[in-house]
Amino acid sequence: DAMVIQNPRYQVTQFGKPVTLSCSQTLNHNVMYWYQQKSSQAPKLLFHYYDKDFNNEADTPDNFQSRRPNTSFCFLDIRSPGLGDAAMYLCATSPHRGTMDTQYFGPGTRLTVL
Amino acid sequence: AQSVTQLGSHVSVSEGALVLLRCNYSSSVPPYLFWYVQYPNQGLQLLLKYTTGATLVKGINGFEAEFKKSETSFHLTKPSAHMSDAAEYFCAVSDGTGTASKLTFGTGTRLQVTL
Numbered sequence: 490d491a492m493v494i495q496n497p498r499y500q501v502t503q504f505g506k507p508v509t510l511s512c513s514q515t516l517n518h519n520v521m522y523w524y525q526q527k528s529s530q531a532p533k534l535l536f537h538y539y540d541k542d543f544n545n546e547a548d549t550p551d552n553f554q555s556r557r558p559n560t561s562f563c564f565l566d567i568r569s570p571g572l573g574d575a576a577m578y579l580c581a582t583s584p585h586r587g588t589m590d591t592q593y594f595g596p597g598t599r600l601t602v603l
Numbered sequence: 604a605q606s607v608t609q610l611g612s613h614v615s616v617s618e619g620a621l622v623l624l625r626c627n628y629s630s631s632v633p634p635y636l637f638w639y640v641q642y643p644n645q646g647l648q649l650l651l652k653y654t655t656g657a658t659l660v661k662g663i664n665g666f667e668a669e670f671k672k673s674e675t676s677f678h679l680t681k682p683s684a685h686m687s688d689a690a691e692y693f694c695a696v697s698d699g700t701g702t703a704s705k706l707t708f709g710t711g712t713r714l715q716v717t718l
Contacts, residue, residue: 493646495646529612529711530710531693531708531710531711532647532693532706532708533708534705534706579646579647581646581647589635589652589654589697591637591649591652592647592649592706594639594646594648595646596644596645596646597644597645597646599644
């Protein structure tokens with residue numbers, strides 16, 4: 490089955506220690522998104538790629554970076570995680586630029602910062 | 604800018620009872636509206652969406668929602684709740700102006716189903 494895969498499902502890091510979260514997709518979608526979801530809150534968009542075109546949300550901290558080396562893979566880098574960055578990180582994809590397009594979500598990576 | 608308000612962070616119903624989850628939106632352009640469900644420790648799964656056309660939208664697992672422009676609402680209903688419906692439900696509106704389907708989510712409603 491075509492899907493969105495996130496690894497690892499659970500990640501523990503130390504305060505200030507860089508961490509990378511991974512997302513891959515077999516849907517061959519052009520657009521990939523990263524969301525941050527804190528406990529009992531709505532998912533919040535951090536940034537998205539349309540193909541190789543990177544689009545950062547205005548309020549996304551500089552501490553968060555992303556890479557998309559090819560269509561299938563997208564990475565979220567947190568350069569210096571703080572305690573406030575503990576959250577579920579969700580990757581999603583959509584086929585095109587269309588604003589009515591369905592987004593397909595991965596299972597998420599739960600990040601713990603010690 | 605668009606926004607979504609979900610009334611009731613927790614809703615509890617008995618198995619077999621009607622499910623009604625409320626969603627109101629604000630959008631400066633014709634909205635595209637979505638309902639997603641999230642089971643514990645999982646990602647979000649699309650239940651249904653409204654883009655254009657028929658205002659009553661049917662989705663998976665027996666859910667449906669009706670777009671009411673005059674009330675700026677998109678409430679989610681299911682005639683008969685099942686234990687497996689217990690989950691978090693998110694209403695979302697799409698930004699109709701940009702280059703991708705950028706979703707703004709409501710804060711979610713946790714549905715509890717009791718025997």
